[in-house]
Amino acid sequence: MNAETRSCKQCQQPYVIEAEDFGFYEKMGVPAPVLCPICRSKRRDQLRNETTLYSRTCAVCKKSVVSMYHPKSPYTVYCDKCWESDQWDRFSYAQDYDPKRPFFEQLGELLVRVPKKATYISGLTAANINSEYTNVAGGNKNCYLVFNSGYLEDVSYSRGLRYCRDSLDLYYANNSERSYEGVNIQQSNGVAFGQNVSGSLDSSFVMNVSGIQNCFGCVNLRNKTYHFLNEPLSKEEYEKKTGAIRGSYSRTQEFWKQFKEFSLKFPRRENTNLKTVNSNGDFLVECKNVQHCFEQTSCEDCKYSAYNKSLKASYDTTGYGYDSELLLECVGVGYSSRVIGSYWVEGQSQNVEYSFAIRGGENMFGCDGFKKAKYCILNKQYSEVDYKKIRAQIVAELQSKQLYGLAMSPEIAPFAYNETIAQDNFPLTKEQALKEGFRWQDDIQITKGKETMKSEQIPDHIRDVKDSIVNEVLGCISCGRNYKLIPAELQFYRKMILPVPRQCFYCRHQARLARRGPLTLYDRKCDHCQKDIKTNFAPGRPEIVYCESCYQKEVI
Ligand SMILES: [Zn+2]
Ligand SMILES: [Zn+2]
Numbered sequence: 069m070n071a072e073t074r075s076c077k078q079c080q081q082p083y084v085i086e087a088e089d090f091g092f093y094e095k096m097g098v099p100a101p102v103l104c105p106i107c108r109s110k111r112r113d114q115l116r117n118e119t120t121l122y123s124r125t126c127a128v129c130k131k132s133v134v135s136m137y138h139p140k141s142p143y144t145v146y147c148d149k150c151w152e153s154d155q156w157d158r159f160s161y162a163q164d165y166d167p168k169r170p171f172f173e174q175l176g177e178l179l180v181r182v183p184k185k186a187t188y189i190s191g192l193t194a195a196n197i198n199s200e201y202t203n204v205a206g207g208n209k210n211c212y213l214v215f216n217s218g219y220l221e222d223v224s225y226s227r228g229l230r231y232c233r234d235s236l237d238l239y240y241a242n243n244s245e246r247s248y249e250g251v252n253i254q255q256s257n258g259v260a261f262g263q264n265v266s267g268s269l270d271s272s273f274v275m276n277v278s279g280i281q282n283c284f285g286c287v288n289l290r291n292k293t294y295h296f297l298n299e300p301l302s303k304e305e306y307e308k309k310t311g312a313i314r315g316s317y318s319r320t321q322e323f324w325k326q327f328k329e330f331s332l333k334f335p336r337r338e339n340t341n342l343k344t345v346n347s348n349g350d351f352l353v354e355c356k357n358v359q360h361c362f363e364q365t366s367c368e369d370c371k372y373s374a375y376n377k378s379l380k381a382s383y384d385t386t387g388y389g390y391d392s393e394l395l396l397e398c399v400g401v402g403y404s405s406r407v408i409g410s411y412w413v414e415g416q417s418q419n420v421e422y423s424f425a426i427r428g429g430e431n432m433f434g435c436d437g438f439k440k441a442k443y444c445i446l447n448k449q450y451s452e453v454d455y456k457k458i459r460a461q462i463v464a465e466l467q468s469k470q471l472y473g474l475a476m477s478p479e480i481a482p483f484a485y486n487e488t489i490a491q492d493n494f495p496l497t498k499e500q501a502l503k504e505g506f507r508w509q510d511d512i513q514i515t516k517g518k519e520t521m522k523s524e525q526i527p528d529h530i531r532d533v534k535d536s537i538v539n540e541v542l543g544c545i546s547c548g549r550n551y552k553l554i555p556a557e558l559q560f561y562r563k564m565i566l567p568v569p570r571q572c573f574y575c576r577h578q579a580r581l582a583r584r585g586p587l588t589l590y591d592r593k594c595d596h597c598q599k600d601i602k603t604n605f606a607p608g609r610p611e612i613v614y615c616e617s618c619y620q621k622e623v624i
């Protein structure tokens with residue numbers, strides 16, 4: 069088949085289905101989608117609540133738990149231990165498929181009835197130790213508010229990290245230590261306010277740099293030491309200049325503003341990809357034939373996906389991966405093959421469709437909460453023959469409504485749009501979200517107006533901040549939300565000579581997402597050679613964007 073341009077059923081924008089896409093959909097046994105890639109992403113991402121956490125009580129043991137399910141939502145929440153146990157019978161929730169009623173309506177009823185695990189913490193990956201306030205995370209120790217991360221120690225307020233230690237406020241980082249307020253930090257130590265930094269040491273306000281040490285306010289440098297605003301300085305001068313800024317909130321803010329202006333004078337690379345072949349997207353590492361993907365490592369033949377590792381031949385998949393293939397419209401699916409429209413499937417599952425929290429499942433359709441099961445529909449056990457018959461009926465129903473091959477319908481998603489990463493990646497107002505068929509949560513647990521210390525009362529310099537600040541309730545200068553400092557955080561600021569932040573974690577996280585840029589590719593021309601490029605710098609933005617080869621000539 070040839071490429072085809074269609075009009076999205078949701079937003080009416082044109083989108084292209086390429087010739088090879090038809091091949092993939094055929095292999096998956098689904099029709100080509102009637103929604104454009106962005107509308108598909110929103111629908112899928114609404115199934116992934118990472119950061120909106122609530123306090124709840126386990127319905128079995130009554131222990132208080134951190135949960136991603138709103139206390140007023142109809143879902144029954146179990147703590148990890150109770151949910152993982154075999155004390156409750158998944159089959160006792162079995163429902164018959166009623167061909168006279170929409171399948172998604174019936175699936176929605178099942179999802180409400182089956183108990184939910186409080187957070188998305190996989191029982192299959194390494195356990196978290198002393199890291200209660202984390203989600204979509206495993207193998208972490210002494211961590212607080214970390215999301216979509218693994219194998220961290222003493223890290224807080226971060227997302228998308230692996231193998232990092234002793235760091236705060238990072239977005240997308242690997243193998244780094246003692247770092248702070250960074251986006252895309254790789255194999256670095258002691259980097260604060262950095263973006264796209266690799267193999268660097270003890271530097272602050274640096275962007276698109278590698279192999280640097282003791283640099284401050286620098287852009288596009290390679291293998292340099294003691295530079296300030298891209299100029300070399302003696303060690304003494306450098307220490308004097310940086311010493312006048314470090315640790316002071318007002319001077320740090322002022323310098324950050326100055327640095328942002330300064331950085332606009334330098335060209336940026338079209339993307340930050342490393343060792344990729346025939347691929348486009350951003351934050352890709354060692355990928356091959358990957359298109360429109362973001363934050364993916366070691367993936368092959370994937371499209372319209374984000375946050376996966378070692379995923380093959382999959383489309384429209386948000387997060388996880390790990391030796392999976394043939395995933396379509398999945399969220400948090402790993403170690404599995406041929407999974408469609410499902411959330412949190414793992415443990416060598418196969419042929420799972422429209423299911424939730426499945427491990428080691430084979431031939432499952434519309435099921436929730438299973439470990440090791442076969443031929444089940446709406447949690448009811450069937451023979452292989454009956455399974456195939458009923459599955460065919462449901463598929464026919466979904467196909468007739470042009471829903472087969474899309475993510476679960478938004479009205480049955482257990483989360484509201486603004487509780488999930490959909491709001492981070494494709495922000496909508498409440499009115500827009502409702503108009504597009506998503507739910508909205510007005511009552512997210514936020515405390516305001518309880519501050520015991522006003523932001524003006526926080527000493528400007530970290531050296532003047534007293535230990536007692538950890539007992540104070542602070543108020544975010546941007547959104548008014550109350551927040552506190554944890555003791556380890558205060559020690560970190562002192563050690564790194566950093567001022568106390570005046571914004572809450574959520575506003576800091578949003579600011580890092582803005583620095584990362586959208587998970588969208590735009591067609592632009594290289595600002596040097598005019599070649600066509602695909603980049604997440606939207607046309608009309610103030611940055612100078614170069615194609616890979618022009619950038620390399622300029623920088624090295
Ligand atoms: Zn659309
Ligand atoms: Zn419990």
Ligand SMILES: [Zn+2]
Pocket residue numbers: 544545546547548549571572573574575576
């Ligand atoms: Zn805030």
Ligand SMILES: [Zn+2]
Pocket residue numbers: 594595596597598599614615616617618619
């Ligand atoms: Zn160029």
